[in-house]
Amino acid sequence: MSDATIDPTAPTVGVGPHPLPWxxxxxxxxxxxxxxxxxxxxxxxxxxxxxxxxxxxxxTRSRLHVAIQNWEHDFNIGSMVRTANAFNVAAVHIVGRRRWNRRGAMVTDRYLHVHHHEDEASLLGYLAERGIAAVGVDNLEGSVALEDNALPADCCLIFGSEGPGLTDAMVAGCERLVAITQKGSTRSMNAGAAAAIAMYHWSLQHADPRPALPDR
Structure with missing residues (x-):
C-alpha cells in the first residue's frame, strides 16, 4: 500500500516503541x-x-468450556473463538476436522487453550472424566429456553455447524439442550451470534467477583 492510500485521520492501533530506558x-x-x-x-x-x-x-479463566462441531469449515468458528477469548473461557474444543476457519478469530486462539477431538465420543468422554456438563445449544425438539435455564457452573456449551446444527450423536450425548427464543421469521440465527448470547448468559449466572482487566 502506498502512502497516498493511507488515511492520515485513521486511528492508530496500539502503541509505538517504548521510550528508553526499558x-x-x-x-x-x-x-x-x-x-x-x-x-x-x-x-x-x-x-x-x-x-x-x-x-x-x-x-483468571472461567469454568466455562465451549465446543464447536467442525464439519463444513464454517466461517463462524473464528467468530465463536474470538468471543470465547473475550469471556476468557477455560478451553475451546473443536470437534471433527482438525483444520478450522481461523480468519474470524483474529489470532485470539493464541491466547486460549484449544483442543481437538476427532468425534463426538471423544469430546463427551473428555467432559465426563472432568465432571463438566455437556449442554447443546440448538433449537431442536426438546430444547428448553436458554433465558429460563440455570446453566451449571462447570459447563460446556456445544454448538453445531451453521445450517445443519448439532449432529444426532452429539444431541444424544448432551445432558440438556437449550435454545435462544426468537420472535422473527427465520428458523435460526447466525451461529456466531448464538454463541455470543449463550456465553453471555452463562457469565450473568456465574459472574466472577474479580474486576475485569483494566483498559482505557
Missing part, C-alpha cells in the same frame, strides 16, 4: 519494546510476550 520485566518482549505493539490486546498486556499473557490469563 522496564526490567521478564514478561516484556524486547522486539515489541523496540518496534511497538500493534496487537489487539488490552493496555495491561502492552509489550508482553504471548506466553506471559497466556500464563496470566490462566489465573
Amino acid at each position: 522496564p526490567e520485566d521478564d514478561r516484556l518482549d524486547p522486539d515489541l519494546l523496540r518496534d511497538g505493539d500493534r496487537r489487539n490486546v488490552v493496555d495491561r498486556y502492552r509489550y508482553w510476550r504471548l506466553e506471559a499473557i497466556v500464563e496470566d490469563l490462566d489465573t
Whole structure:
C-alpha cells in the first residue's frame, strides 16, 4: 500500500516503541519494546510476550468450556473463538476436522487453550472424566429456553455447524439442550451470534467477583 492510500485521520492501533530506558520485566518482549505493539490486546498486556499473557490469563479463566462441531469449515468458528477469548473461557474444543476457519478469530486462539477431538465420543468422554456438563445449544425438539435455564457452573456449551446444527450423536450425548427464543421469521440465527448470547448468559449466572482487566 502506498502512502497516498493511507488515511492520515485513521486511528492508530496500539502503541509505538517504548521510550528508553526499558522496564526490567521478564514478561516484556524486547522486539515489541523496540518496534511497538500493534496487537489487539488490552493496555495491561502492552509489550508482553504471548506466553506471559497466556500464563496470566490462566489465573483468571472461567469454568466455562465451549465446543464447536467442525464439519463444513464454517466461517463462524473464528467468530465463536474470538468471543470465547473475550469471556476468557477455560478451553475451546473443536470437534471433527482438525483444520478450522481461523480468519474470524483474529489470532485470539493464541491466547486460549484449544483442543481437538476427532468425534463426538471423544469430546463427551473428555467432559465426563472432568465432571463438566455437556449442554447443546440448538433449537431442536426438546430444547428448553436458554433465558429460563440455570446453566451449571462447570459447563460446556456445544454448538453445531451453521445450517445443519448439532449432529444426532452429539444431541444424544448432551445432558440438556437449550435454545435462544426468537420472535422473527427465520428458523435460526447466525451461529456466531448464538454463541455470543449463550456465553453471555452463562457469565450473568456465574459472574466472577474479580474486576475485569483494566483498559482505557
